[in-house]
Amino acid sequence: MGIFPFLVVAWVVVVGLYGIVTSRDLINQIVCLIVVQSSTYVLLLGVGYVTGGAAPYFFDIPLHTKAVDPVVQALALTDVVVEAAVTALLLSFAIQAQKRFGTLDPHELSEFKG
Template sequence: MTVLPYLVAGWLLVVGLWGVITSRQLVHQVVCLTVVQSSTYVLLLAVGYRTGGYAPIVSSSVPPSSPFVDPIVQALALTDVVVEATVVAVLLALTVQAHKRFGTADPDRLGELSG
């Protein structure tokens, strides 16, 4: 199966989005968003993987002129993780404030008390 890793990424994307749409709790919704984002890690790492390739960290034990796994996508995955962490931090801060203001963490009931 040469497409299986890509399908795993697609599955994570769809399942995460389903969670975001149907979630009844803001913290749960943020966690679902991280599932959506983790699909991008799987996709990035799958795109750069090479069968039989070495990890792109060169040392004396790696034979010269051996094939390597793509380091660029791994660096991109690192960027991705950092961005996800920041997004989660801000969203959780917003969740705390929303809970304080409305007394509920159910996204469907957030606006009810304001009017």
């Protein structure tokens, strides 16, 4: 498969982290965090890819046939569910910050530390 998927992962992580560091809005930071977590999908695809591999069910496949690792597919599905839950939680925090403090700027919210 090569090194290309891993270079894509590194590039997507760097772009997402740059967005997180330079953003002045909580919603934008959450979206950038989603971008960073989306890089894990490409990482899992790069790790689990098998050239010429069959689907990971073995009903009528001959013995010694290359197959894709089903654990990687399960991890990718779990990653999607975790990302959805984390996104929902962070967006609910952003909504509460807007309601309570009237701003979504993280630098202004740091003034409210108690």
